[in-house]
Amino acid sequence: MKGNNLVALYTLCRKEIVRILRIWSQTILPPAITMTLYFVIFGNLIGSRIGQMGGFDYMAFIVPGLVMMSVITNSYGNIVSSFFGAKFSKHIEEMMVSPMPNWVILFGHVLGALARGLMVGGIVTIISLFFTQIQVHNYWIVISTVVLTSVVFALGGFINACLANKFDDIAIIPAFILTPLTYLGGVFYSISLLPDFWQTVSKFNPVLYMVNAFRYGFLGVSDVSLTVAYSIILTFVVVLTAICLYMLNKGIGLRS
Amino acid sequence: MNLPKYLNIMTAALKVSNLKKTYKNGTVALKGLNLEVEAGEIFALLGPNGAGKSTLIGIISSLVTASSGDVEVFGDNLTKQRNKVKSHIGLVPQEFNFNMFEKPMDILVNQAGYYGVPRKTAIQRAEKYLKQLQLWDKRKSMSRMLSGGMKRRLMIARAMMNEPKLLILDEPTAGVDIEIRRSMWEFVEEIANAGTTIILTTHYLEEAEQLCKNVAIINHGEIIKNTTIKQLLTTLDIETFILDLDKKPEADLLKALNAEVTDENSIQIDVPKSKALNESIKTIDEMGYKVLSMRNKVNRLEELFYKMTQEQKNEGE
Numbered sequence: 001m002k003g004n005n006l007v008a009l010y011t012l013c014r015k016e017i018v019r020i021l022r023i024w025s026q027t028i029l030p031p032a033i034t035m036t037l038y039f040v041i042f043g044n045l046i047g048s049r050i051g052q053m054g055g056f057d058y059m060a061f062i063v064p065g066l067v068m069m070s071v072i073t074n075s076y077g078n079i080v081s082s083f084f085g086a087k088f089s090k091h092i093e094e095m096m097v098s099p100m101p102n103w104v105i106l107f108g109h110v111l112g113a114l115a116r117g118l119m120v121g122g123i124v125t126i127i128s129l130f131f132t133q134i135q136v137h138n139y140w141i142v143i144s145t146v147v148l149t150s151v152v153f154a155l156g157g158f159i160n161a162c163l164a165n166k167f168d169d170i171a172i173i174p175a176f177i178l179t180p181l182t183y184l185g186g187v188f189y190s191i192s193l194l195p196d197f198w199q200t201v202s203k204f205n206p207v208l209y210m211v212n213a214f215r216y217g218f219l220g221v222s223d224v225s226l227t228v229a230y231s232i233i234l235t236f237v238v239v240l241t242a243i244c245l246y247m248l249n250k251g252i253g254l255r256s
Numbered sequence: 257m258n259l260p261k262y263l264n265i266m267t268a269a270l271k272v273s274n275l276k277k278t279y280k281n282g283t284v285a286l287k288g289l290n291l292e293v294e295a296g297e298i299f300a301l302l303g304p305n306g307a308g309k310s311t312l313i314g315i316i317s318s319l320v321t322a323s324s325g326d327v328e329v330f331g332d333n334l335t336k337q338r339n340k341v342k343s344h345i346g347l348v349p350q351e352f353n354f355n356m357f358e359k360p361m362d363i364l365v366n367q368a369g370y371y372g373v374p375r376k377t378a379i380q381r382a383e384k385y386l387k388q389l390q391l392w393d394k395r396k397s398m399s400r401m402l403s404g405g406m407k408r409r410l411m412i413a414r415a416m417m418n419e420p421k422l423l424i425l426d427e428p429t430a431g432v433d434i435e436i437r438r439s440m441w442e443f444v445e446e447i448a449n450a451g452t453t454i455i456l457t458t459h460y461l462e463e464a465e466q467l468c469k470n471v472a473i474i475n476h477g478e479i480i481k482n483t484t485i486k487q488l489l490t491t492l493d494i495e496t497f498i499l500d501l502d503k504k505p506e507a508d509l510l511k512a513l514n515a516e517v518t519d520e521n522s523i524q525i526d527v528p529k530s531k532a533l534n535e536s537i538k539t540i541d542e543m544g545y546k547v548l549s550m551r552n553k554v555n556r557l558e559e560l561f562y563k564m565t566q567e568q569k570n571e572g573e
Contacts, residue, residue: 004372011369090353098370099339
Protein backbone atom coordinates (compact mmCIF):
# COMPACT_ATOMS: atom_id res chain seq x y z
CA MET A 1 0.00 0.00 0.00
CA LYS A 2 1.41 3.40 -0.96
CA GLY A 3 2.07 5.92 1.79
CA ASN A 4 -0.29 8.41 0.15
CA ASN A 5 -3.12 5.91 0.29
CA LEU A 6 -2.47 5.22 3.96
CA VAL A 7 -2.64 8.95 4.70
CA ALA A 8 -5.90 9.19 2.74
CA LEU A 9 -7.34 6.19 4.56
CA TYR A 10 -6.34 7.59 7.94
CA THR A 11 -7.87 10.97 7.01
CA LEU A 12 -11.15 9.44 5.94
CA CYS A 13 -11.37 7.18 8.99
CA ARG A 14 -10.54 10.01 11.35
CA LYS A 15 -13.13 12.23 9.69
CA GLU A 16 -15.81 9.55 10.05
CA ILE A 17 -15.00 8.91 13.71
CA VAL A 18 -14.91 12.65 14.50
CA ARG A 19 -18.34 12.92 12.85
CA ILE A 20 -19.73 10.07 14.97
CA LEU A 21 -18.45 11.69 18.15
CA ARG A 22 -19.48 15.21 17.12
CA ILE A 23 -23.10 14.14 16.70
CA TRP A 24 -23.07 11.65 19.58
CA SER A 25 -26.62 12.62 20.53
CA GLN A 26 -27.75 11.21 17.18
CA THR A 27 -25.28 8.35 16.81
CA ILE A 28 -24.54 6.94 20.25
CA LEU A 29 -27.25 8.03 22.64
CA PRO A 30 -30.46 6.84 20.85
CA PRO A 31 -29.36 3.20 20.44
CA ALA A 32 -28.21 3.15 24.06
CA ILE A 33 -31.64 4.33 25.23
CA THR A 34 -33.52 2.00 22.87
CA MET A 35 -31.53 -1.02 23.99
CA THR A 36 -31.98 -0.12 27.65
CA LEU A 37 -35.74 -0.18 27.03
CA TYR A 38 -35.44 -3.58 25.33
CA PHE A 39 -33.56 -4.92 28.35
CA VAL A 40 -36.11 -3.51 30.78
CA ILE A 41 -39.23 -4.57 28.86
CA PHE A 42 -38.26 -7.78 27.09
CA GLY A 43 -35.56 -8.96 29.44
CA ASN A 44 -36.78 -7.95 32.88
CA LEU A 45 -40.56 -7.61 32.71
CA ILE A 46 -41.55 -10.14 30.04
CA GLY A 47 -38.40 -12.28 30.19
CA SER A 48 -38.92 -13.17 33.83
CA ARG A 49 -42.20 -14.86 32.84
CA ILE A 50 -40.62 -16.71 29.89
CA GLY A 51 -38.09 -18.55 31.99
CA GLN A 52 -35.24 -20.25 30.15
CA MET A 53 -34.36 -20.39 26.48
CA GLY A 54 -31.61 -22.55 25.00
CA GLY A 55 -30.67 -23.51 28.54
CA PHE A 56 -30.09 -19.91 29.68
CA ASP A 57 -32.08 -17.13 31.36
CA TYR A 58 -34.08 -15.28 28.75
CA MET A 59 -32.20 -12.07 29.52
CA ALA A 60 -28.82 -13.77 29.02
CA PHE A 61 -30.16 -15.35 25.82
CA ILE A 62 -31.24 -12.07 24.20
CA VAL A 63 -28.17 -10.00 25.13
CA PRO A 64 -26.01 -11.22 22.18
CA GLY A 65 -28.97 -10.74 19.82
CA LEU A 66 -29.62 -7.21 21.01
CA VAL A 67 -25.95 -6.30 20.81
CA MET A 68 -25.81 -7.67 17.27
CA MET A 69 -29.04 -5.87 16.34
CA SER A 70 -27.56 -2.55 17.45
CA VAL A 71 -24.31 -3.27 15.60
CA ILE A 72 -26.22 -4.08 12.40
CA THR A 73 -28.50 -1.04 12.46
CA ASN A 74 -25.74 1.37 13.45
CA SER A 75 -23.17 0.13 10.95
CA TYR A 76 -25.75 0.38 8.19
CA GLY A 77 -27.14 3.70 9.40
CA ASN A 78 -23.73 5.30 9.79
CA ILE A 79 -22.48 4.66 6.30
CA VAL A 80 -25.77 5.38 4.62
CA SER A 81 -26.21 8.73 6.36
CA SER A 82 -22.59 9.77 6.03
CA PHE A 83 -22.15 8.80 2.37
CA PHE A 84 -25.59 9.88 1.18
CA GLY A 85 -25.24 13.11 3.18
CA ALA A 86 -21.95 13.78 1.39
CA LYS A 87 -23.60 12.99 -1.92
CA PHE A 88 -26.62 15.16 -1.18
CA SER A 89 -24.61 18.20 -0.13
CA LYS A 90 -22.04 17.47 -2.85
CA HIS A 91 -18.99 17.33 -0.60
CA ILE A 92 -18.53 13.81 -1.95
CA GLU A 93 -16.81 15.73 -4.77
CA GLU A 94 -13.94 16.45 -2.37
CA MET A 95 -13.13 12.75 -2.53
CA MET A 96 -14.00 12.24 -6.17
CA VAL A 97 -11.61 14.90 -7.47
CA SER A 98 -8.79 13.58 -5.31
CA PRO A 99 -6.44 10.78 -6.41
CA MET A 100 -7.64 8.62 -3.53
CA PRO A 101 -8.30 5.14 -4.99
CA ASN A 102 -11.84 3.81 -4.86
CA TRP A 103 -10.93 1.03 -2.46
CA VAL A 104 -9.71 3.66 0.02
CA ILE A 105 -13.01 5.54 -0.26
CA LEU A 106 -14.87 2.30 0.41
CA PHE A 107 -12.57 0.99 3.13
CA GLY A 108 -12.50 4.36 4.91
CA HIS A 109 -16.27 4.55 5.09
CA VAL A 110 -16.56 0.90 6.12
CA LEU A 111 -14.07 1.45 8.94
CA GLY A 112 -16.12 4.46 10.07
CA ALA A 113 -19.27 2.33 10.11
CA LEU A 114 -17.40 -0.43 11.92
CA ALA A 115 -16.22 2.08 14.53
CA ARG A 116 -19.79 3.20 15.21
CA GLY A 117 -21.10 -0.36 15.22
CA LEU A 118 -18.47 -1.39 17.75
CA MET A 119 -18.93 1.74 19.87
CA VAL A 120 -22.66 1.19 20.12
CA GLY A 121 -22.22 -2.58 20.54
CA GLY A 122 -19.79 -1.93 23.38
CA ILE A 123 -22.15 0.49 25.09
CA VAL A 124 -25.08 -1.92 24.77
CA THR A 125 -22.93 -4.69 26.24
CA ILE A 126 -22.02 -2.46 29.19
CA ILE A 127 -25.70 -1.56 29.72
CA SER A 128 -26.62 -5.27 29.67
CA LEU A 129 -24.29 -5.81 32.65
CA PHE A 130 -26.79 -3.87 34.76
CA PHE A 131 -29.40 -6.53 33.98
CA THR A 132 -27.54 -9.83 33.74
CA GLN A 133 -24.16 -11.49 33.95
CA ILE A 134 -22.37 -12.07 30.68
CA GLN A 135 -20.23 -15.11 30.01
CA VAL A 136 -17.96 -15.40 27.00
CA HIS A 137 -17.55 -18.86 25.54
CA ASN A 138 -15.05 -17.87 22.79
CA TYR A 139 -13.63 -14.37 22.41
CA TRP A 140 -12.41 -14.95 18.86
CA ILE A 141 -15.85 -15.94 17.65
CA VAL A 142 -17.40 -12.93 19.38
CA ILE A 143 -14.89 -10.51 17.83
CA SER A 144 -14.79 -12.05 14.35
CA THR A 145 -18.58 -12.33 13.97
CA VAL A 146 -19.28 -8.82 15.22
CA VAL A 147 -16.59 -7.30 12.95
CA LEU A 148 -17.59 -9.29 9.86
CA THR A 149 -21.31 -8.63 10.38
CA SER A 150 -20.67 -4.94 10.83
CA VAL A 151 -18.68 -4.95 7.59
CA VAL A 152 -21.46 -6.78 5.72
CA PHE A 153 -24.04 -4.17 6.72
CA ALA A 154 -21.67 -1.29 6.16
CA LEU A 155 -21.15 -2.54 2.59
CA GLY A 156 -24.91 -2.92 2.16
CA GLY A 157 -25.41 0.63 3.42
CA PHE A 158 -22.79 1.89 1.00
CA ILE A 159 -24.65 0.39 -1.96
CA ASN A 160 -27.91 1.89 -0.68
CA ALA A 161 -26.26 5.33 -0.35
CA CYS A 162 -24.77 5.15 -3.86
CA LEU A 163 -28.10 4.28 -5.45
CA ALA A 164 -30.25 6.64 -3.35
CA ASN A 165 -31.45 9.86 -4.93
CA LYS A 166 -33.51 11.18 -2.04
CA PHE A 167 -33.76 10.70 1.71
CA ASP A 168 -36.77 8.38 1.28
CA ASP A 169 -34.49 5.96 -0.56
CA ILE A 170 -32.24 5.55 2.45
CA ALA A 171 -35.17 5.05 4.83
CA ILE A 172 -36.93 2.30 2.84
CA ILE A 173 -34.31 -0.43 3.16
CA PRO A 174 -33.86 -0.19 6.97
CA ALA A 175 -37.62 0.01 7.53
CA PHE A 176 -38.82 -2.68 5.15
CA ILE A 177 -35.89 -5.08 4.86
CA LEU A 178 -33.36 -4.62 7.63
CA THR A 179 -35.74 -4.44 10.60
CA PRO A 180 -37.86 -7.48 9.61
CA LEU A 181 -34.75 -9.54 8.86
CA THR A 182 -33.23 -8.61 12.21
CA TYR A 183 -36.40 -9.21 14.26
CA LEU A 184 -36.97 -12.52 12.51
CA GLY A 185 -33.28 -13.45 12.72
CA GLY A 186 -33.42 -15.11 16.11
CA VAL A 187 -32.65 -12.06 18.23
CA PHE A 188 -35.49 -12.75 20.66
CA TYR A 189 -36.01 -16.49 20.21
CA SER A 190 -34.47 -19.76 19.21
CA ILE A 191 -35.79 -20.98 15.87
CA SER A 192 -36.21 -24.42 17.45
CA LEU A 193 -39.45 -22.96 18.88
CA LEU A 194 -40.84 -22.48 15.37
CA PRO A 195 -42.78 -25.07 13.33
CA ASP A 196 -40.63 -26.93 10.75
CA PHE A 197 -41.87 -24.83 7.82
CA TRP A 198 -40.91 -21.55 9.49
CA GLN A 199 -37.60 -23.00 10.63
CA THR A 200 -36.80 -23.71 6.98
CA VAL A 201 -37.94 -20.23 5.95
CA SER A 202 -35.81 -18.69 8.71
CA LYS A 203 -32.73 -20.42 7.32
CA PHE A 204 -32.94 -18.16 4.24
CA ASN A 205 -32.43 -15.17 6.50
CA PRO A 206 -28.70 -14.31 6.62
CA VAL A 207 -29.11 -12.35 9.87
CA LEU A 208 -30.02 -15.61 11.61
CA TYR A 209 -26.51 -16.94 10.96
CA MET A 210 -24.86 -13.74 12.18
CA VAL A 211 -26.89 -13.57 15.38
CA ASN A 212 -26.44 -17.25 16.13
CA ALA A 213 -22.70 -17.29 15.47
CA PHE A 214 -22.36 -14.29 17.76
CA ARG A 215 -24.52 -15.93 20.41
CA TYR A 216 -22.37 -19.03 20.17
CA GLY A 217 -19.35 -16.88 21.02
CA PHE A 218 -21.07 -15.82 24.25
CA LEU A 219 -23.14 -18.82 25.30
CA GLY A 220 -21.75 -21.75 23.32
CA VAL A 221 -25.17 -22.56 21.83
CA SER A 222 -26.43 -21.94 18.30
CA ASP A 223 -29.36 -22.88 16.06
CA VAL A 224 -27.05 -23.13 13.03
CA SER A 225 -23.71 -24.62 12.11
CA LEU A 226 -20.80 -22.27 12.75
CA THR A 227 -19.09 -23.27 9.50
CA VAL A 228 -22.19 -22.44 7.50
CA ALA A 229 -22.55 -19.16 9.37
CA TYR A 230 -18.97 -18.07 8.64
CA SER A 231 -19.25 -19.20 5.01
CA ILE A 232 -22.38 -17.10 4.53
CA ILE A 233 -20.94 -14.05 6.25
CA LEU A 234 -17.67 -14.21 4.30
CA THR A 235 -19.52 -14.74 1.02
CA PHE A 236 -21.54 -11.60 1.71
CA VAL A 237 -18.37 -9.65 2.49
CA VAL A 238 -16.71 -10.70 -0.77
CA VAL A 239 -19.76 -10.23 -3.01
CA LEU A 240 -20.80 -6.89 -1.53
CA THR A 241 -17.22 -5.56 -1.67
CA ALA A 242 -17.05 -6.49 -5.35
CA ILE A 243 -20.37 -4.74 -6.02
CA CYS A 244 -19.30 -1.60 -4.15
CA LEU A 245 -15.99 -1.37 -6.02
CA TYR A 246 -17.73 -1.95 -9.35
CA MET A 247 -20.17 0.85 -8.58
CA LEU A 248 -17.37 3.20 -7.55
CA ASN A 249 -15.30 2.39 -10.64
CA LYS A 250 -18.27 2.97 -12.91
CA GLY A 251 -19.38 6.02 -10.93
CA ILE A 252 -22.87 4.55 -10.55
CA GLY A 253 -24.99 7.03 -8.64
CA LEU A 254 -22.01 9.35 -8.32
CA ARG A 255 -20.95 10.62 -11.74
CA SER A 256 -23.19 11.87 -14.53
CA MET B 257 10.91 34.64 -12.77
CA ASN B 258 12.15 31.13 -11.94
CA LEU B 259 9.56 28.78 -13.29
CA PRO B 260 9.05 25.41 -11.61
CA LYS B 261 10.74 22.46 -13.26
CA TYR B 262 7.55 21.07 -14.76
CA LEU B 263 7.00 24.28 -16.73
CA ASN B 264 10.31 23.88 -18.51
CA ILE B 265 8.95 20.83 -20.27
CA MET B 266 7.24 21.81 -23.50
CA THR B 267 3.96 20.19 -22.56
CA ALA B 268 0.58 21.88 -22.60
CA ALA B 269 -1.03 22.18 -19.19
CA LEU B 270 -4.29 20.99 -20.72
CA LYS B 271 -5.01 19.39 -24.05
CA VAL B 272 -8.58 18.48 -24.90
CA SER B 273 -9.19 16.58 -28.14
CA ASN B 274 -12.51 15.94 -29.79
CA LEU B 275 -14.30 15.79 -26.45
CA LYS B 276 -17.96 14.81 -26.61
CA LYS B 277 -20.56 14.47 -23.92
CA THR B 278 -24.17 13.48 -24.26
CA TYR B 279 -26.13 13.10 -21.02
CA LYS B 280 -28.53 10.22 -20.42
CA ASN B 281 -31.50 12.52 -21.05
CA GLY B 282 -30.15 13.17 -24.56
CA THR B 283 -28.71 16.64 -23.89
CA VAL B 284 -25.63 17.16 -26.01
CA ALA B 285 -23.31 19.22 -23.82
CA LEU B 286 -20.06 18.98 -25.79
CA LYS B 287 -19.79 18.41 -29.53
CA GLY B 288 -16.19 17.40 -30.20
CA LEU B 289 -14.47 20.18 -28.30
CA ASN B 290 -10.77 20.91 -28.84
CA LEU B 291 -8.75 23.14 -26.55
CA GLU B 292 -5.16 23.69 -25.51
CA VAL B 293 -3.97 25.70 -22.55
CA GLU B 294 -0.31 26.62 -22.17
CA ALA B 295 1.49 25.90 -18.94
CA GLY B 296 1.85 28.86 -16.61
CA GLU B 297 -0.90 31.08 -17.99
CA ILE B 298 -4.24 32.29 -16.68
CA PHE B 299 -6.70 31.18 -19.31
CA ALA B 300 -10.26 32.48 -19.57
CA LEU B 301 -13.07 30.15 -20.53
CA LEU B 302 -16.16 32.16 -21.30
CA GLY B 303 -19.62 31.20 -22.37
CA PRO B 304 -23.27 31.78 -21.55
CA ASN B 305 -25.15 29.56 -19.10
CA GLY B 306 -25.58 26.06 -20.51
CA ALA B 307 -22.74 26.49 -23.02
CA GLY B 308 -20.86 23.44 -21.73
CA LYS B 309 -18.26 25.08 -19.47
CA SER B 310 -19.20 23.17 -16.34
CA THR B 311 -19.43 19.89 -18.24
CA LEU B 312 -15.93 20.45 -19.61
CA ILE B 313 -14.62 21.27 -16.14
CA GLY B 314 -16.52 18.28 -14.71
CA ILE B 315 -14.85 15.94 -17.19
CA ILE B 316 -11.36 17.36 -16.58
CA SER B 317 -11.82 16.99 -12.83
CA SER B 318 -13.37 13.48 -13.05
CA LEU B 319 -16.82 14.46 -11.83
CA VAL B 320 -18.42 13.80 -15.19
CA THR B 321 -17.71 10.90 -17.54
CA ALA B 322 -16.95 11.87 -21.14
CA SER B 323 -18.82 10.11 -23.94
CA SER B 324 -15.67 10.15 -26.09
CA GLY B 325 -12.51 12.12 -26.71
CA ASP B 326 -9.25 12.68 -24.89
CA VAL B 327 -8.07 14.89 -22.06
CA GLU B 328 -4.41 15.29 -21.16
CA VAL B 329 -3.17 17.27 -18.19
CA PHE B 330 0.57 17.99 -18.26
CA GLY B 331 0.96 15.10 -20.69
CA ASP B 332 -0.90 12.56 -18.55
CA ASN B 333 -3.96 10.98 -20.11
CA LEU B 334 -7.13 11.24 -18.03
CA THR B 335 -8.47 7.83 -19.04
CA LYS B 336 -5.21 5.93 -18.63
CA GLN B 337 -3.68 7.80 -15.66
CA ARG B 338 -6.72 9.18 -13.88
CA ASN B 339 -5.23 9.37 -10.39
CA LYS B 340 -2.06 11.05 -11.69
CA VAL B 341 -4.16 13.60 -13.55
CA LYS B 342 -6.26 14.19 -10.44
CA SER B 343 -3.13 14.91 -8.42
CA HIS B 344 -2.25 17.76 -10.84
CA ILE B 345 -5.60 19.51 -10.45
CA GLY B 346 -7.24 21.79 -7.91
CA LEU B 347 -10.91 22.60 -8.45
CA VAL B 348 -13.03 25.50 -7.24
CA PRO B 349 -16.54 24.61 -8.39
CA GLN B 350 -19.40 26.99 -9.01
CA GLU B 351 -21.60 25.69 -6.19
CA PHE B 352 -20.60 25.42 -2.55
CA ASN B 353 -19.68 21.78 -2.09
CA PHE B 354 -18.13 21.49 1.34
CA ASN B 355 -19.64 20.10 4.52
CA MET B 356 -21.41 23.07 6.10
CA PHE B 357 -21.13 21.40 9.51
CA GLU B 358 -17.36 21.22 9.47
CA LYS B 359 -14.86 23.90 10.39
CA PRO B 360 -12.73 25.52 7.65
CA MET B 361 -9.54 24.17 9.22
CA ASP B 362 -10.90 20.60 9.20
CA ILE B 363 -12.16 20.92 5.63
CA LEU B 364 -8.73 21.98 4.40
CA VAL B 365 -6.73 19.44 6.40
CA ASN B 366 -9.02 16.61 5.30
CA GLN B 367 -8.81 17.67 1.67
CA ALA B 368 -5.02 17.58 1.84
CA GLY B 369 -5.24 14.16 3.48
CA TYR B 370 -7.26 12.83 0.54
CA TYR B 371 -4.31 13.81 -1.66
CA GLY B 372 -1.92 11.96 0.63
CA VAL B 373 -0.48 15.06 2.30
CA PRO B 374 0.61 14.11 5.84
CA ARG B 375 -1.43 15.76 8.59
CA LYS B 376 1.41 17.89 9.95
CA THR B 377 2.15 19.38 6.53
CA ALA B 378 -1.57 19.75 5.85
CA ILE B 379 -2.04 21.83 9.02
CA GLN B 380 0.84 24.11 8.00
CA ARG B 381 -0.58 24.54 4.51
CA ALA B 382 -4.06 25.19 5.85
CA GLU B 383 -2.70 27.94 8.07
CA LYS B 384 -0.85 29.48 5.10
CA TYR B 385 -3.86 29.55 2.79
CA LEU B 386 -6.39 30.54 5.45
CA LYS B 387 -4.18 33.51 6.28
CA GLN B 388 -3.61 34.42 2.62
CA LEU B 389 -7.33 34.34 1.96
CA GLN B 390 -8.20 36.22 5.14
CA LEU B 391 -10.04 33.31 6.74
CA TRP B 392 -7.70 32.59 9.64
CA ASP B 393 -10.02 34.20 12.20
CA LYS B 394 -12.82 31.92 11.00
CA ARG B 395 -10.84 28.69 11.07
CA LYS B 396 -12.84 27.29 13.99
CA SER B 397 -16.26 28.63 12.95
CA MET B 398 -18.89 26.35 11.51
CA SER B 399 -18.63 26.73 7.72
CA ARG B 400 -22.32 27.38 7.28
CA MET B 401 -21.89 30.53 9.35
CA LEU B 402 -19.46 32.05 6.83
CA SER B 403 -20.58 34.77 4.42
CA GLY B 404 -20.89 34.02 0.69
CA GLY B 405 -17.52 35.62 -0.04
CA MET B 406 -15.84 33.68 2.75
CA LYS B 407 -17.30 30.43 1.46
CA ARG B 408 -15.88 31.17 -2.01
CA ARG B 409 -12.46 31.90 -0.50
CA LEU B 410 -12.67 28.73 1.54
CA MET B 411 -13.17 26.74 -1.66
CA ILE B 412 -10.12 28.42 -3.20
CA ALA B 413 -8.05 27.60 -0.13
CA ARG B 414 -9.29 24.01 -0.27
CA ALA B 415 -8.33 23.70 -3.94
CA MET B 416 -4.80 24.87 -3.08
CA MET B 417 -4.22 22.23 -0.41
CA ASN B 418 -2.61 19.78 -2.86
CA GLU B 419 -0.61 22.67 -4.39
CA PRO B 420 -1.95 21.87 -7.86
CA LYS B 421 -0.18 22.52 -11.14
CA LEU B 422 -3.53 23.31 -12.73
CA LEU B 423 -6.14 25.28 -10.82
CA ILE B 424 -9.64 25.43 -12.25
CA LEU B 425 -11.75 28.31 -11.00
CA ASP B 426 -15.39 28.02 -12.01
CA GLU B 427 -16.86 31.47 -11.38
CA PRO B 428 -14.85 32.01 -8.21
CA THR B 429 -15.98 35.57 -7.60
CA ALA B 430 -19.71 35.11 -8.17
CA GLY B 431 -21.63 37.03 -5.52
CA VAL B 432 -18.66 38.60 -3.75
CA ASP B 433 -18.23 42.32 -3.26
CA ILE B 434 -15.73 44.30 -5.30
CA GLU B 435 -13.19 44.62 -2.49
CA ILE B 436 -13.02 40.89 -1.91
CA ARG B 437 -13.08 40.26 -5.65
CA ARG B 438 -10.01 42.41 -6.10
CA SER B 439 -8.19 40.70 -3.25
CA MET B 440 -9.06 37.35 -4.86
CA TRP B 441 -7.65 38.60 -8.17
CA GLU B 442 -4.44 39.48 -6.38
CA PHE B 443 -4.29 35.99 -4.89
CA VAL B 444 -4.92 34.40 -8.29
CA GLU B 445 -2.15 36.50 -9.88
CA GLU B 446 0.17 35.56 -7.04
CA ILE B 447 -0.29 31.84 -7.48
CA ALA B 448 -0.07 32.18 -11.27
CA ASN B 449 3.24 34.00 -10.82
CA ALA B 450 4.40 31.08 -8.70
CA GLY B 451 3.87 28.82 -11.72
CA THR B 452 0.34 27.44 -11.35
CA THR B 453 -1.66 27.30 -14.57
CA ILE B 454 -5.15 28.69 -14.05
CA ILE B 455 -8.34 28.16 -16.00
CA LEU B 456 -10.93 30.74 -15.08
CA THR B 457 -14.57 30.80 -16.01
CA THR B 458 -16.41 33.93 -15.06
CA HIS B 459 -19.43 36.03 -15.83
CA TYR B 460 -17.52 39.17 -14.82
CA LEU B 461 -15.82 39.71 -18.12
CA GLU B 462 -13.71 42.55 -16.78
CA GLU B 463 -12.19 39.83 -14.62
CA ALA B 464 -11.07 37.89 -17.70
CA GLU B 465 -9.82 41.10 -19.30
CA GLN B 466 -7.88 41.98 -16.16
CA LEU B 467 -6.34 38.58 -15.41
CA CYS B 468 -6.09 36.51 -18.57
CA LYS B 469 -3.91 36.53 -21.64
CA ASN B 470 -5.76 33.94 -23.70
CA VAL B 471 -9.43 33.23 -23.96
CA ALA B 472 -11.75 30.60 -25.38
CA ILE B 473 -15.41 31.30 -25.92
CA ILE B 474 -17.60 28.24 -25.71
CA ASN B 475 -21.18 28.10 -26.88
CA HIS B 476 -23.50 25.16 -27.52
CA GLY B 477 -20.70 22.72 -26.67
CA GLU B 478 -18.19 24.12 -29.14
CA ILE B 479 -15.30 26.54 -28.97
CA ILE B 480 -16.36 29.44 -31.17
CA LYS B 481 -13.27 31.56 -30.55
CA ASN B 482 -9.86 30.74 -29.11
CA THR B 483 -7.40 33.61 -29.16
CA THR B 484 -5.69 36.26 -27.05
CA ILE B 485 -7.88 38.76 -25.24
CA LYS B 486 -5.94 41.56 -26.92
CA GLN B 487 -6.62 40.08 -30.37
CA LEU B 488 -10.25 39.56 -29.49
CA LEU B 489 -10.72 43.17 -28.48
CA THR B 490 -9.26 44.44 -31.74
CA THR B 491 -12.16 42.82 -33.55
CA LEU B 492 -14.53 45.16 -31.77
CA ASP B 493 -15.07 48.01 -34.23
CA ILE B 494 -17.24 50.35 -32.17
CA GLU B 495 -16.86 51.71 -28.69
CA THR B 496 -19.65 53.39 -26.76
CA PHE B 497 -18.95 56.37 -24.52
CA ILE B 498 -21.04 58.34 -22.07
CA LEU B 499 -20.17 62.04 -21.99
CA ASP B 500 -21.29 64.30 -19.16
CA LEU B 501 -21.80 67.85 -20.48
CA ASP B 502 -21.97 71.21 -18.74
CA LYS B 503 -25.57 71.80 -19.88
CA LYS B 504 -28.59 70.03 -21.32
CA PRO B 505 -27.86 68.88 -24.91
CA GLU B 506 -30.04 70.36 -27.67
CA ALA B 507 -31.40 68.47 -30.70
CA ASP B 508 -28.81 69.90 -33.10
CA LEU B 509 -25.95 68.42 -31.03
CA LEU B 510 -27.67 65.05 -30.82
CA LYS B 511 -28.20 65.08 -34.58
CA ALA B 512 -24.61 66.11 -35.34
CA LEU B 513 -23.17 63.30 -33.22
CA ASN B 514 -25.93 60.77 -33.82
CA ALA B 515 -26.11 60.63 -30.02
CA GLU B 516 -28.75 59.61 -27.48
CA VAL B 517 -29.60 61.36 -24.23
CA THR B 518 -28.94 59.12 -21.23
CA ASP B 519 -29.42 61.65 -18.43
CA GLU B 520 -30.31 65.32 -18.12
CA ASN B 521 -26.82 66.50 -19.13
CA SER B 522 -25.36 63.27 -20.49
CA ILE B 523 -25.21 61.75 -23.94
CA GLN B 524 -24.19 58.41 -25.35
CA ILE B 525 -22.16 58.21 -28.56
CA ASP B 526 -20.90 55.28 -30.63
CA VAL B 527 -17.41 55.91 -31.98
CA PRO B 528 -16.05 53.65 -34.73
CA LYS B 529 -12.43 52.65 -34.18
CA SER B 530 -11.60 54.17 -37.56
CA LYS B 531 -12.61 57.57 -36.24
CA ALA B 532 -10.82 59.45 -33.47
CA LEU B 533 -12.82 60.39 -30.40
CA ASN B 534 -11.23 63.83 -30.75
CA GLU B 535 -13.48 64.59 -33.70
CA SER B 536 -16.62 64.11 -31.64
CA ILE B 537 -15.24 66.18 -28.80
CA LYS B 538 -14.24 68.90 -31.27
CA THR B 539 -17.83 69.00 -32.60
CA ILE B 540 -19.18 69.30 -29.05
CA ASP B 541 -16.75 72.14 -28.36
CA GLU B 542 -17.66 73.97 -31.56
CA MET B 543 -21.33 73.81 -30.66
CA GLY B 544 -20.69 75.53 -27.33
CA TYR B 545 -20.66 72.63 -24.88
CA LYS B 546 -17.97 71.44 -22.49
CA VAL B 547 -17.25 67.78 -21.70
CA LEU B 548 -17.01 67.48 -17.92
CA SER B 549 -16.29 63.77 -17.79
CA MET B 550 -16.31 60.68 -19.97
CA ARG B 551 -16.54 56.90 -19.49
CA ASN B 552 -17.10 53.63 -21.38
CA LYS B 553 -20.70 52.57 -21.34
CA VAL B 554 -20.11 48.84 -21.07
CA ASN B 555 -17.25 46.49 -20.62
CA ARG B 556 -15.75 46.03 -24.07
CA LEU B 557 -15.27 42.33 -23.75
CA GLU B 558 -18.80 41.90 -22.55
CA GLU B 559 -20.11 43.67 -25.62
CA LEU B 560 -17.98 41.52 -27.89
CA PHE B 561 -18.93 38.35 -26.11
CA TYR B 562 -22.61 39.20 -26.45
CA LYS B 563 -22.14 39.95 -30.15
CA MET B 564 -20.36 36.68 -30.84
CA THR B 565 -22.85 34.47 -29.06
CA GLN B 566 -25.73 36.33 -30.71
CA GLU B 567 -24.12 35.86 -34.13
CA GLN B 568 -23.84 32.14 -33.52
CA LYS B 569 -27.46 32.04 -32.40
CA ASN B 570 -28.57 33.87 -35.56
CA GLU B 571 -26.52 31.54 -37.77
CA GLY B 572 -28.18 28.59 -36.06
CA GLU B 573 -31.62 29.98 -36.83
